[in-house]
Amino acid sequence: MSVPKIEMRDVTKAFGGNKVLDGVNLTIEPGESMAIIGQSGSGKSVSLKCILGLVQPDRGSILVDGEEVVGTRGAAMTRIRSKFGLLFQGSALFDSLPVWRNVTFGLTRGRNREPAKMRMIAQENLERVGLDARVLNLRPSELSGGMQKRVALARAIAPRPEIIFFDEPTTGLDPIRADVINDLIVSLVDDLGVTALTITHDMASARKIAHRVAMLYQGRIIWRGPRDRLYDSGNPYVDQFVQGRAVGPIS
Amino acid sequence: MMGSRIGTAAFAFFAGIGTVAIGLLAAIGRVTAFALTTIRRALTPPYYPGKLFEQILHIGWFSLPVVCLTAIFTGAALAQQTFTAGSRFNASSTVPGIVVMGIVRELGPVLVGLMVAGRVSSAMAAELGTMRVSEQLDAMTTLRTDPYRYLIGPRLFASVLALPVLVLIANCLGILGGYLIAVYKLGFNATNYLTISRNFLEWDDVAMALVKAGVFGFFIALMGCYYGFRATGGAAGVGDATRTAVVSAFILILLSNLLITVTAFG
Numbered sequence: 333m334s335v336p337k338i339e340m341r342d343v344t345k346a347f348g349g350n351k352v353l354d355g356v357n358l359t360i361e362p363g364e365s366m367a368i369i370g371q372s373g374s375g376k377s378v379s380l381k382c383i384l385g386l387v388q389p390d391r392g393s394i395l396v397d398g399e400e401v402v403g404t405r406g407a408a409m410t411r412i413r414s415k416f417g418l419l420f421q422g423s424a425l426f427d428s429l430p431v432w433r434n435v436t437f438g439l440t441r442g443r444n445r446e447p448a449k450m451r452m453i454a455q456e457n458l459e460r461v462g463l464d465a466r467v468l469n470l471r472p473s474e475l476s477g478g479m480q481k482r483v484a485l486a487r488a489i490a491p492r493p494e495i496i497f498f499d500e501p502t503t504g505l506d507p508i509r510a511d512v513i514n515d516l517i518v519s520l521v522d523d524l525g526v527t528a529l530t531i532t533h534d535m536a537s538a539r540k541i542a543h544r545v546a547m548l549y550q551g552r553i554i555w556r557g558p559r560d561r562l563y564d565s566g567n568p569y570v571d572q573f574v575q576g577r578a579v580g581p582i583s
Numbered sequence: 584m585m586g587s588r589i590g591t592a593a594f595a596f597f598a599g600i601g602t603v604a605i606g607l608l609a610a611i612g613r614v615t616a617f618a619l620t621t622i623r624r625a626l627t628p629p630y631y632p633g634k635l636f637e638q639i640l641h642i643g644w645f646s647l648p649v650v651c652l653t654a655i656f657t658g659a660a661l662a663q664q665t666f667t668a669g670s671r672f673n674a675s676s677t678v679p680g681i682v683v684m685g686i687v688r689e690l691g692p693v694l695v696g697l698m699v700a701g702r703v704s705s706a707m708a709a710e711l712g713t714m715r716v717s718e719q720l721d722a723m724t725t726l727r728t729d730p731y732r733y734l735i736g737p738r739l740f741a742s743v744l745a746l747p748v749l750v751l752i753a754n755c756l757g758i759l760g761g762y763l764i765a766v767y768k769l770g771f772n773a774t775n776y777l778t779i780s781r782n783f784l785e786w787d788d789v790a791m792a793l794v795k796a797g798v799f800g801f802f803i804a805l806m807g808c809y810y811g812f813r814a815t816g817g818a819a820g821v822g823d824a825t826r827t828a829v830v831s832a833f834i835l836i837l838l839s840n841l842l843i844t845v846t847a848f849g
Contacts, residue, residue, distance in 0.1 A: 384724075384725055386724060413725055413727055418725045420721070420722055421718075422718060424719050424721065424722035425719075425722075426714075426719055426722070427713075427714075427719070437723075437726050438726040441629060441726070441728045441733075442631065442634075442723070443629070443631065491726075
């Protein structure tokens with residue numbers, strides 16, 4: 333049996349008196365695309381940040397390729413992070429840099445070296461997400477929300493990571509643009525053969541992107557299963573959430 | 584009954600003082616840890632000389648106009664005030680000496696520090712705070728780039744390097760401002776004014792001004808970066824960080840100026 337790409341074991345995290353994660357257990361196999369669904373504030377983003385070492389859990393263990401993340405710092409953590417690409421909810425592009433430097437930031441680590449080569453790499457990655465060379469020299473503030481998402485996607489894939497996280501990839505986009513982003517994510521995950529973890533409360537997105545779906549509620553994974561079972565889960569919490577009903581066990 | 588109430592009030596009073604003292608010590612500890620982390624990481628590779636140069640330009644070169652104006656006007660006003668006050672005691676000849684000592688030892692470093700703090704601390708806090716709340720700092724970390732090395736270290740070192748140069752320029756212009764008023768308005772002899780000024784000026788004064796400038800530069804960047812880096816809560820949080828950074832920088836500049844002056848001349 334292969335080593336899981338990501339394994340969360342009994343991960344707990346509280347901010348003050350607010351327990352955001354309360355014993356999360358989750359396993360993601362290599363090459364798998366997993367989506368975590370759940371209400372706003374249910375701990376989805378905190379889970380991602382714990383895996384990336386941006387937030388330290390209070391308790392529990394997180395393994396990436398069998399290597400412990402919790403408590404790891406410095407060069408060892410930087411090496412683990414090099415396996416990841418992350419598409420942020422708000423894109424999180426660097427305002428002060430042009431698009432081509434944003435896309436290649438992970439390769440140059442912020443230094444302005446080999447600009448001609450980096451521009452070519454940026455152009456290749458932008459073409460992969462459906463943008464052409466005209467945006468290379470633009471600033472992020474000159475792009476629409478959908479274009480910013482694509483640039484952020486190009487930045488996430490440019491270092492060719494083994495694992496890509498998508499944090500609410502379709503939030504703030506109209507349904508057509510959202511579907512374009514979903515298609516892009518599916519094709520990127522297939523083409524690049526990466527492991528993917530998406531957090532979303534967009535059901536259409538979860539069903540399209542993920543092989544498996546898990547639901548996070550009150551800091552715990554309360555259901556997991558293949559995407560085809562999402563609307564037939566047998567779990568009243570999942571049923572209420574995916575159908576968007578106001579009445580149900582989720583208050 | 585009465586004694587019990589007084590006892591409770593006294594307990595609450597001392598508990599309040601204790602809480603404030605503990606909070607202050609904790610804040611000092613956090614700022615110190617932030618400064619030490621920045622210095623430790625900025626001194627180990629990867630280095631960002633381009634970012635350092637960029638920040639020297641931002642902090643030093645672009646602060647020059649406001650620093651020059653402040654210095655020249657303050658020097659001129661100081662000469663006029665010293666002359667007016669000195670005339671009452673037949674001591675108007677002290678104008679060159681007081682202008683030189685006042686500008687070089689105190690007004691030059693402090694005014695430059697305050698002007699640059701207003702301009703630079705706020706900009707740093709706003710920029711880093713915006714990067715924090717829009718997750719750009721997290722994005723940078725996930726892209727294997729340490730914000731302490733890439734953003735904070737260059738700002739801190741650039742500020743420490745740029746402030747002494749600005750203070751040197753401000754001191755020269757402050758003395759020039761005093762000279763212009765003294766010679767062209769108050770009727771001083773130009774050669775005498777310069778000779779007296781030169782005789783009053785000691786290298787120790789210049790050295791102390793440069794030490795003060797370096798310390799002020801450190802506090803200006805430290806406060807801007809620290810509060811920006813820790814900003815939370817969207818636009819309002821960035822606003823709070825910016826205001827707190829500037830106020831803290833002002834207080835630290837004035838406090839450290841007093842301590843250095845008292846240590847040097849006490």
